Amino acid sequence: xxxxxxxICPGRGTYNKAELGYLQRHHANQPTLMTKFDAxxxxxxxxxxxxxxGAARFSAGKHTRGDNASPLIYAASYFNAQAIxxxxxxxxVTGNSTGWxxxxxxxxxxxRYPMRLPNHVAFHTHLQTPVAKDxxxxxxxxxxxxxxxxxxxxxxxxxxxxxxSPDELRQYTLGHQVTETYDFTLAAQTAAKAFAPDxxxxxxxxxxxxxxVTQSLIELGWDGMKNGxxxxxxxxxxxxxxxxxxxxxxxxxxxxxxxx
Amino acid sequence: MDRAAIVHxxxxxxxxxxxxxxxxxxxxxxxxxxxxLYRSQCLSRQLDRTSRDMQKAGQGYYTVxxxxxxxxxxxxxxxxPTDMAFLHYRDAALQIARAAxxxxxxxxxxxxxxxxxxxxxxxxxGRHKVPGSTALNIPPQTSTIAxxxxxxxxxxxxxxxxxxxxxxxxxxxxxxxxxxxxGDASANHSTAQGAxxxxxxxxxQSVPLPLLFVCEDNGIGISTPTPQGWIAENFSHRxxxxxxxxxxxxxxxxxxxxxxxxxxTSVLIVDECRKTGSQSEALMALxxxxxxxxxARVTADDCFIATGPAYAAFLPSADGIIxxxxxxxxRKI
Numbered sequence: 172x173x174x175x176x177x178x179i180c181p182g183r184g185t186y187n188k189a190e191l192g193y194l195q196r197h198h199a200n201q202p203t204l205m206t207k208f209d210a211x212x213x214x215x216x217x218x219x220x221x222x223x224x225g226a227a228r229f230s231a232g233k234h235t236r237g238d239n240a241s242p243l244i245y246a247a248s249y250f251n252a253q254a255i256x257x258x259x260x261x262x263x264v265t266g267n268s269t270g271w272x273x274x275x276x277x278x279x280x281x282x283r284y285p286m287r288l289p290n291h292v293a294f295h296t297h298l299q300t301p302v303a304k305d306x307x308x309x310x311x312x313x314x315x316x317x318x319x320x321x322x323x324x325x326x327x328x329x330x331x332x333x334x335x336s337p338d339e340l341r342q343y344t345l346g347h348q349v350t351e352t353y354d355f356t357l358a359a360q361t362a363a364k365a366f367a368p369d370x371x372x373x374x375x376x377x378x379x380x381x382x383x384v385t386q387s388l389i390e391l392g393w394d395g396m397k398n399g400x401x402x403x404x405x406x407x408x409x410x411x412x413x414x415x416x417x418x419x420x421x422x423x424x425x426x427x428x429x430x431x
Numbered sequence: 432m433d434r435a436a437i438v439h440x441x442x443x444x445x446x447x448x449x450x451x452x453x454x455x456x457x458x459x460x461x462x463x464x465x466x467x468l469y470r471s472q473c474l475s476r477q478l479d480r481t482s483r484d485m486q487k488a489g490q491g492y493y494t495v496x497x498x499x500x501x502x503x504x505x506x507x508x509x510x511x512p513t514d515m516a517f518l519h520y521r522d523a524a525l526q527i528a529r530a531a532x533x534x535x536x537x538x539x540x541x542x543x544x545x546x547x548x549x550x551x552x553x554x555x556x557g558r559h560k561v562p563g564s565t566a567l568n569i570p571p572q573t574s575t576i577a578x579x580x581x582x583x584x585x586x587x588x589x590x591x592x593x594x595x596x597x598x599x600x601x602x603x604x605x606x607x608x609x610x611x612x613x614g615d616a617s618a619n620h621s622t623a624q625g626a627x628x629x630x631x632x633x634x635x636q637s638v639p640l641p642l643l644f645v646c647e648d649n650g651i652g653i654s655t656p657t658p659q660g661w662i663a664e665n666f667s668h669r670x671x672x673x674x675x676x677x678x679x680x681x682x683x684x685x686x687x688x689x690x691x692x693x694x695x696t697s698v699l700i701v702d703e704c705r706k707t708g709s710q711s712e713a714l715m716a717l718x719x720x721x722x723x724x725x726x727a728r729v730t731a732d733d734c735f736i737a738t739g740p741a742y743a744a745f746l747p748s749a750d751g752i753i754x755x756x757x758x759x760x761x762r763k764i
Contacts, residue, residue, distance in 0.1 A: 327535030334466035357535050364537035392551065 375420030591639030616652020
């Protein structure tokens with residue numbers, strides 16, 4: 172029987188020095204899509220993603236700027252999610268902030284690139300109201316489709332295939348999602364409670380979500396976590412016996428779920 | 432084999448060969464709506480089966496099946512999560528369907544906790560297997576002896592009172608209705624009879640009582656058959672109580688409606704419900720698709736069936752109906 176998985180996509184700030192070259196290292200087998208992404212960037216007068224990823228050295232000024240960081244993270248996470256082996260039955264996708272945009276694109280292979288938040292500022296607050304407005308003006312209904320697998324957003328709402336409204340998905344994504352608190356804990360806990368997967372897979376880049384997901388599951392009392400564990404070492408020994416949280420941004424865990 | 436397993440196994444078998452009950456699909460429901468209801472119904476049924484498995488495995492201590500009551504999910508679709516619901520104890524499907532309307536809910540998890548009599552179960556702390564949720568406005572009820580009907584009437588009465596004198600900590604919106612479901616056998620309890628009488632007595636005097644009773648009439652009370660037509664005969668002519676039947680398998684008697692109007696020059700539908708999502712939408716579609724051009728409708732401004740002075744503000748007015756008739760006739764002349 173296939174193992175079941177909930178896939179969790181990371182937010183901004185996850186493509187850092189250690190991640191430079193991440194796409195080259197892990198996704199050299201995606202040339203077509205990468206070319207497409209790059210072409211799109213060039214048309215918009217922006218540095219191609221492969222150039223950013225393949226830079227000789229990491230530049231905070233360049234790589235963490237919103238209009239570069241978002242597509243880097245988007246591409247890395249998206250390619251990661253595509254690389255999950257077929258032996259996993261993907262039950263649902265959720266994400267943190269930027270990860271929500273990636274979740275929207277998993278698993279359909281194309282169509283919604285790029286969605287970026289223009290400034291790395293007060294995300295998920297009312298200060299973003301003008302940005303939400305811009306998004307609503309620029310990103311039309313055609314960019315939003317019925318999801319193929321359930322999505323769990325930052326209010327803990329589950330968007331299920333064939334039974335939700337792409338228009339409402341758009342309204343949420345370009346409205347509440349931008350201007351109100353993004354409750355990642357609730358999203359992770361709702362995904363766990365609704366889908367009860369065998370494993371939680373966090374995509375790269377980076378490994379920042381592992382702790383947040385673990386804490387969310389501990390608070391939930393997931394599968395004996397509340398009573399059975401007292402500290403990080405307990406969690407690590409539990410993980411080494413039977414990994415339930417797999418971080419694709421970690422070289423020692425990636426092979427557990429990804430194509431070689 | 433237990434009853435739930437028998438019901439479960441006959442379902443995919445009958446669906447796969449198209450062995451379905453008589454009836455037509457509802458005309459006014461979007462495919463997404465039907466899929467949403469179906470999803471809730473499947474979860475309700477699957478929880479029934481799981482509760483029995485848990486019991487066999489020594490993990491569950493309480494089973495209350497909802498099989499056969501899945502249709503009540505449609506009432507969740509027709510109401511809002513802010514419409515307080517006092518539920519029949521088998522109405523898991525309504526709670527599940529309502530949970531889908533409020534972000535962050537996890538009905539499967541919560542109901543599984545109730546089977547396990549877990550202290551973490553959010554509504555009864557593991558003391559009881561009962562529908563209920565604060566976020567979904569479903570007060571936990573022991574409904575087998577109809578003790579929840581008087582409470583539903585009190586809640587509905589409070590909605591009207593709160594319109595006149597808004598309390599500081601009011602929870603329900605001003606246009607809320609209260610919904611209360613019960614079985615056909617429970618309707619015979621003196622508690623139910625007294626409550627329904629109170630509702631009629633109140634409504635008859637034009638005191639606001641926005642209350643929807645849903646009698647889930649399966650024709651049997653535990654093992655005692657309910658006499659044929661007993662519920663309809665009892666409640667279809669009560670003062671102050673508007674009675675209507677819903678049958679999920681045949682939402683509109685289409686053929687009969689077309690037959691009854693075939694000799695009419697034109698058809699005016701007067702719908703005391705709101706414009707969108709109401710029966711008149713389905714009726715318009717039915718007539719137009721049957722090739723009739725001379726069809727019009729007037730509707731209320733809201734789905735709230737008002738009483739007292741509010742009546743005139745919400746429901747179709749005599750003048751409005753006359754104007755619509757004139758307009759229809761004008762088209763003909």
